[in-house]
Amino acid sequence: MTATSTPTKVELAELGPPRADASETGHATRWRLLRLRWGLAASAILVLIVASAVFAPLISPGDPLAVNIRHRLAPPAWMEGGAPQHLLGTDQVGRDLLSRIIYGGRVSLVVGAGSVLIAATIGVLLGLGAGYFGGRTDWTIMTLINVMLTFPFVLLALSVIAVLGPSLPNMILVLGVAGWPIYARVIRAETMAIREREFVLAGRALGMSHARIVFRQIAPNLVSVIVVIATLQVAQVIIFESFLSFLGLGIQPPTPAWGNMLGEGRVYMLNSWWIATFPGLAIFLTTLVINLMGNALRDWLDPHLKL
Amino acid sequence: MRRYLARQLVQLVVVVFGISLLAFGILHVLGDPVLLLLPQNAGEAEFERYRHLLGLDRPLYVQYWKFVSGAVRGDFGKSWYADTPAFKLVLERMPPTIYLTLAGLLVALLISLPLGILAALKRHSWIDTLCTGLAVAGQATPLFWLGIMLIIVFAVRLKLLPASGYGTWQNFLLPAFCLGATLAPITMRLVRSGVIEVMNMEFIKTARAKGLAEPAVVVKHAFRNACIPVITVLGLQFGQLLGGAIITETVFAWPGVATLTVDSIRNQDFPVVQCAVILLALLIVGVNLLVDLVVGVIDPRIRAGT
Numbered sequence: 001m002t003a004t005s006t007p008t009k010v011e012l013a014e015l016g017p018p019r020a021d022a023s024e025t026g027h028a029t030r031w032r033l034l035r036l037r038w039g040l041a042a043s044a045i046l047v048l049i050v051a052s053a054v055f056a057p058l059i060s061p062g063d064p065l066a067v068n069i070r071h072r073l074a075p076p077a078w079m080e081g082g083a084p085q086h087l088l089g090t091d092q093v094g095r096d097l098l099s100r101i102i103y104g105g106r107v108s109l110v111v112g113a114g115s116v117l118i119a120a121t122i123g124v125l126l127g128l129g130a131g132y133f134g135g136r137t138d139w140t141i142m143t144l145i146n147v148m149l150t151f152p153f154v155l156l157a158l159s160v161i162a163v164l165g166p167s168l169p170n171m172i173l174v175l176g177v178a179g180w181p182i183y184a185r186v187i188r189a190e191t192m193a194i195r196e197r198e199f200v201l202a203g204r205a206l207g208m209s210h211a212r213i214v215f216r217q218i219a220p221n222l223v224s225v226i227v228v229i230a231t232l233q234v235a236q237v238i239i240f241e242s243f244l245s246f247l248g249l250g251i252q253p254p255t256p257a258w259g260n261m262l263g264e265g266r267v268y269m270l271n272s273w274w275i276a277t278f279p280g281l282a283i284f285l286t287t288l289v290i291n292l293m294g295n296a297l298r299d300w301l302d303p304h305l306k307l
Numbered sequence: 308m309r310r311y312l313a314r315q316l317v318q319l320v321v322v323v324f325g326i327s328l329l330a331f332g333i334l335h336v337l338g339d340p341v342l343l344l345l346p347q348n349a350g351e352a353e354f355e356r357y358r359h360l361l362g363l364d365r366p367l368y369v370q371y372w373k374f375v376s377g378a379v380r381g382d383f384g385k386s387w388y389a390d391t392p393a394f395k396l397v398l399e400r401m402p403p404t405i406y407l408t409l410a411g412l413l414v415a416l417l418i419s420l421p422l423g424i425l426a427a428l429k430r431h432s433w434i435d436t437l438c439t440g441l442a443v444a445g446q447a448t449p450l451f452w453l454g455i456m457l458i459i460v461f462a463v464r465l466k467l468l469p470a471s472g473y474g475t476w477q478n479f480l481l482p483a484f485c486l487g488a489t490l491a492p493i494t495m496r497l498v499r500s501g502v503i504e505v506m507n508m509e510f511i512k513t514a515r516a517k518g519l520a521e522p523a524v525v526v527k528h529a530f531r532n533a534c535i536p537v538i539t540v541l542g543l544q545f546g547q548l549l550g551g552a553i554i555t556e557t558v559f560a561w562p563g564v565a566t567l568t569v570d571s572i573r574n575q576d577f578p579v580v581q582c583a584v585i586l587l588a589l590l591i592v593g594v595n596l597l598v599d600l601v602v603g604v605i606d607p608r609i610r611a612g613t
Contacts, residue, residue, distance in 0.1 A: 146318070146325075147322050147329065150595070151591075152546050152547070152553065152591070153547075153550055154550040155553065155587060158569065159330075159334075159580055159584060162575065163333055163334060239449045246451055247557060247569060262455070269455060269459050273463075277459075283449050284447055287446075287449070288447035291446055
């Protein structure tokens with residue numbers, strides 16, 4: 001959907017059957033605007049989600065850890081047998097689901113932001129190195145990328161967690177260290193293209209050091225790419241974190257996390273569907289709005305980027 | 308073609324070497340097998356005895372060599388838990404995983420090919436918008452949650468399909484759909500953009516100019532060329548697909564390698580984990596090589612280019 005390539009596509013399409021009408025460009029523009037508007041709406045929802053996680057103690061209706069056996073497995077408030085003080089119902093020991101979901105967002109967002117930061121740092125540095133220096137450096141880093149990409153992400157994370165033991169810092173570390181290849185691959189390709197531009201040559205001619213060229217001349221051109229990948233990766237990481245917690249290899253109960261709530265709810269899905277459903281919806285909504293925002297960011301910052 | 312093949316093989320050897328290092332390193336460098344094997348109050352003498360018994364007091368490169376030379380012969384050591392060779396345990400569980408992966412791939416193609424082509428041909432129409440919307444929603448859906456929701460609806464409420472188990476075709480439906488639905492969005496987008504790109508090319512104009520019917524243009528000329536990026540990415544996605552199969556297996560209690568791996572991780576049974584990880588990685592590398600070769604045969608530009 002590059003701005004420059006659209007006109008030629010229209011010309012070619014017009015030679016075909018009448019199906020491709022002249023308002024193709026109008027369509028495309030309207031479509032992009034629509035996507036941007038969706039992106040804005042998504043960012044607004046994301047701000048709400050982040051705010052509810054940050055201010056969880058203020059807005060949550062109850063204590064996420066308060067056990068109340070008499071109210072266990074209460075259905076959501078609108079169903080028969082539901083109580084108004086438990087809007088989304090309660091779990092197997094009577095803890096309020098809504099409060100747990102609000103607090104659970106903290107884990108997902110912290111893990112998402114933390115591991116994306118680690119992954120982006122490693123990936124960008126290696127990608128810059130491979131793309132700028134080329135040759136043997138490039139070969140080594142590309143092989144490393146291939147090895148990492150061959151290894152299923154889930155399997156790698158699982159086996160490392162199994163050795164290190166499950167905890168919040170370990171999870172951030174594992175997901176961060178396992179997630180860098182995607183950044184490195186894209187940054188490497190972009191760096192290779194930028195390296196050939198005149199301003200890099202001019203910098204070399206002026207006697208700039210490699211480090212200065214890489215970090216001051218090349219890297220600033222890559223900020224938008226990095227922001228787009230990082231945004232989309234936060235969504236991926238949140239899904240992986242919740243899967244690990246779902247298996248019981250991530251955040252340990254009773255700390256509420258969307259993943260371990262889902263895992264606990266699975267046991268009760270025969271009669272109490274709400275325990276597994278609502279945390280999953282929270283993951284779905286969060287990753288959905290992050291993806292929408294990432295797509296809009298990509299259209300806005302860097303329409304040529306293919307991700 | 309021969310040079311292309313040679314380059315791919317060198318790449319393969321290096322990647323396999325890297326994977327073996329990674330699988331070995333995770334256990335031996337990050338963790339201490341003896342700490343995992345013995346109870347914490349076992350005492351220093353007992354720890355030392357076990358270290359010596361397992362050969363862990365020797366230098367790392369010696370241990371690595373022992374590990375690799377065994378692995379090449381299919382000897383990954385005995386399971387610490389079941390007292391059977393790890394290789395045999397893992398191999399027995401391989402077929403269900405492969406069947407599930409293939410079934411998931413089939414479902415993904417059945418969903419993504421028609422929708423992708425339709426969306427490309429009716430670009431910017433409501434069908435296109437609907438397909439893109441579905442793809443965006445699909446990418447945001449956690450696989451394991453989708454699986455649980457499917458079980459709640461189709462097995463618990465409607466009582467139409469079994470919630471778990473293995474053996475009959477009914478057992479395949481939910482897991483295969485679950486896995487396929489997660490691969491479908493990205494495939495659909497690729498098919499769509501591939502077809503759009505190809506439909507604007509000169510040879511399509513030629514095909515139309517010589518009076519070919521539109522369906523023939525789409526199927527014979529556009530689709531075949533749009534296949535190349537799709538096959539490439541499907542090959543690259545195979546690792547992700549297998550990763551998805553791991554998640555699917557744990558939700559539906561599918562008796563494949565993944566459930567074995569997760570159980571072994573819970574039991575701290577590392578020979579089995581190592582063996583499973585390496586065999587799965589080999590499978591992925593093999594498929595990637597196959598895809599590269601197939602693409603090289605379909606599209607001569609690729610062999611010559613890189």
